[in-house]
Amino acid sequence: MMSVMNDAGPYDTSAPDLLLTQHLKFVQGLDKKTNKLEYWLTEHLRVDGVNWSLNTLHLLGHPDAMDKEKIVEYIAQCQHHNGGFGGHIDHDPHLVSTLSAIQVLITYDCLDVINVDKVVDYIVSLQTQDGSFSGDSSGQTDTRFIFCAVNCLSLLKRLDDTRLNLEKTIEYIVRCRNFDGGFGSWPGGESHAAQAYVCVGTLTILGEVQHINTDQLGWWLSERQQPSGGLNERPEKLGDVCYSWWVLSTLSMLKRTHWIDTAKLTTFILEAQDKAGGIADQAGNEPDVYHTHFGVAGLSLLGYPGLVAVDPVYCMPRHVIQRIGLTDKH
Numbered sequence: 001m002m003s004v005m006n007d008a009g010p011y012d013t014s015a016p017d018l019l020l021t022q023h024l025k026f027v028q029g030l031d032k033k034t035n036k037l038e039y040w041l042t043e044h045l046r047v048d049g050v051n052w053s054l055n056t057l058h059l060l061g062h063p064d065a066m067d068k069e070k071i072v073e074y075i076a077q078c079q080h081h082n083g084g085f086g087g088h089i090d091h092d093p094h095l096v097s098t099l100s101a102i103q104v105l106i107t108y109d110c111l112d113v114i115n116v117d118k119v120v121d122y123i124v125s126l127q128t129q130d131g132s133f134s135g136d137s138s139g140q141t142d143t144r145f146i147f148c149a150v151n152c153l154s155l156l157k158r159l160d161d162t163r164l165n166l167e168k169t170i171e172y173i174v175r176c177r178n179f180d181g182g183f184g185s186w187p188g189g190e191s192h193a194a195q196a197y198v199c200v201g202t203l204t205i206l207g208e209v210q211h212i213n214t215d216q217l218g219w220w221l222s223e224r225q226q227p228s229g230g231l232n233e234r235p236e237k238l239g240d241v242c243y244s245w246w247v248l249s250t251l252s253m254l255k256r257t258h259w260i261d262t263a264k265l266t267t268f269i270l271e272a273q274d275k276a277g278g279i280a281d282q283a284g285n286e287p288d289v290y291h292t293h294f295g296v297a298g299l300s301l302l303g304y305p306g307l308v309a310v311d312p313v314y315c316m317p318r319h320v321i322q323r324i325g326l327t328d329k330h
């Protein structure tokens with residue numbers, strides 16, 4: 001068991017218990033479902049899936065529940081000659097899968113198996129003239145890709161690369177801020193909770209949080225809580241377990257988690273558990289690794305007893321972030 005656990009604290013004792021053993025089995029069995037159509041339809045997300053699975057197991061306090069050597073070898077095989085990582089072996093490189101790959105290798109402390117300089121070259125090559133970043137060679141830009149780039153370079157301690165224009169990046173993020181305090185995917189884009197996370201996360205990593213209207217954004221985020229206790233991504237949508245992370249982590253960076261009912265949110269997540277393991281987007285639906293990961297991460301951030309503490313900016317175990325010398329940024 002990991003030593004950096006959440007302390008036992010107040011939470012709704014009438015809520016279901018966390019099905020830790022079942023979740024372990026669920027995650028460990030994901031790569032054995034090769035007879036399922038979904039397994040092959042999600043091949044492009046395999047590296048992301050490995051990251052979600054690994055992080056879930058670390059937060060549950062079972063870091064050795066997966067084959068480290070096999071995973072590290074697989075991740076290394078996904079790196080392309082230009083430094084980027086594909087979502088699977090022989091898949092085109094992308095910033096999202098590159099960040100996932102780096103997170104896995106840093107969690108395992110195995111960066112030495114890849115060419116880090118090439119990774120930095122790849123990320124830098126994707127910055128555009130307006131300061132944003134393309135996700136890949138197609139040229140599509142999105143604030144998610146900015147966060148992936150800045151997050152990855154921060155983890156690699158390479159934000160000081162002189163080829164970067166981070167002032168332009170900050171200006172671009174500020175232009176994505178809306179009248180309601182939220183952030184969109186691009187300037188003028190609709191406010192969305194996931195975009196709030198990536199924009200606030202980027203500004204937090206870069207030490208530029210003065211550009212955020214904390215109370216206004218905190219209000220908008222707290223309005224995402226539904227009567228069910230769950231959080232949604234934008235108005236008129238249902239609560240979804242994954243937004244237990246995107247909204248809550250942003251509120252954590254803003255120091256406004258007390259603006260929502262955390263006990264009701266904890267219950268919402270726990271009620272979305274499948275008895276056989278895994279967590280769905282909401283109670284009664286089919287579980288998957290994506291919602292299992294962000295559900296467990298949300299519970300950790302809520303201080304659920306027995307879970308390993310998670311860092312709200314990087315969505316990695318806090319002790320890993322501390323191990324590599326990054327200080328708390330929230």
